[in-house]
Amino acid sequence: MDSTTTGLAFRDAVDTDVDALVALVESAYRGDASRAGWTTEADILEGQRTDPEGVLQVIKSPDGRLLTVERDGRIVACCHLEHRGDHAYFGMFAVSPTLQGAGLGKAVMAEAERRARAAWGVSEMHMTVISVRDDLIAWYERRGYRRTGTMTPFPYGDERFGVPQRDDLQFELLVKPLL
Template sequence: METPAPELSFRDATDADVDALVALIESAYRGDSSRAGWTTEADILQGQRTDPQGVLEVIKAADSRLLTVEREGRIVACCQLEHRGDHAYFGMFAVSPAAQGGGLGKVIIAEAERQAREVWGATEMHMTVISVRDDLIAWYERRGYRRTGRMTPFPYGDERFGVPQRDDLQFELLIKELA
């Protein structure tokens, strides 16, 4: 008989979570530790993904929350939700590399969508993804997001977002209708 996975708990991040959340986000996207999971950006971006100030700004922003996901008392994932009128913005999504590939991401994004719909009455979820991340975009498409072709430039020269390893990076807007 299969042992059930330990329960997840969802809560809003607090100031006390900042260091753990920065470490989680960095581990999911940068450096060798990120290669244990499939969301790594290590081949296209080096340097940092975020910093304590950036995480704290999301926690403190009036129309924003940093949803923190715990399993057995340990933070295993997070995502930003920001209320923007009729839609919500989904960002800063990170799942611990050791926990990737087991369906955790699907559960978290579904909960984020539910909360955006029920708490804010959002009718759409928006997100931006680096346009060359075909595998990641395909994962979001399987969750009902659609590519819009609307691009915004990558902030080249601002190392708070990483050090690009190629010159063709830009963000594409993905949108999902929330029923």
Template sequence: MDSAPATTRAEPTFRDATDDDVPVLVRLVESAYRGDASRAGWTTEADILQGRRTDADGVREVLATPSGRVLVVEQEGVPVACCQLEHRGKAAYFGMFAVTPQLQGAGLGKVIIAEAERTAREDWGVGEMHMTVISVRHELIAWYERRGYRRTGELTPFPYGDERFGVPQRDDLAFELLVKEL
């Protein structure tokens, strides 16, 4: 039985982000969610939001949060993904999750979210992970549900008029809280 060897990617490594990572993190988050480049992956928000998703000041603000951290995910020394974790009492918040569009759909996201959950549980002893997702992102919410997250129905209005969050292309946007028991 002749078969070609399977192509494998290097296992991802995780490290805490530093201020030196800010430009890379901004590019990574923008590439995963906004503009035509984001359409190479499935997490794009380009049809519902234009403008920026984040900027250097926003990333620095997340990095400076005393109760949080940003994980940089690398393959062969190259940053390919990131996520934010923040300790909030009995829960952790999961945000700023981005995987470079060319690697989306290959299983890396599952690995990252599992590592984020493990980290929050072991480092902070929390019993839940919380996140917010734009409520019209049905495919993304379904992906999180397959990972054990549940919709709460708790909605927070989208900050219309605040271009730090993008320029909405529709008038029905809100953030929904998703929760998973760890």
């Protein structure tokens, strides 16, 4: 482990984390601040990625958790885990843009997978990714996820998910066996 992945504290998010988590997710995906990292969606989506109500709903969900990662008392990453029968869903994955590319995302994903197996005994992790995000999908493939070709439409017209800058957006299901 390098200095980016040492000193991390993993915990479930609480209500008082909402503002910091919204700021983290927005910084990782939208606007000019997101361009400091490689996970930006700024070229394909404008507007919000999430909002306080959406984050609080995830925190309060009885079937899931919002795994929060801190270093030196500051939230630096997060991900949503949800129990869905025989599999878990992985979403709302964000790493502070200035810390991307140094192994923190890999560490968070490994811990999320471990926790999903331990808590729910699931055999697979599922996620959906915007299908035009080739670099991001390739990163997930290097972590053991496979493309399924199963697509769902992007919610055009619902600005809670952002304002699309192109008309070919859809989500692809990625799956990984958890052994």
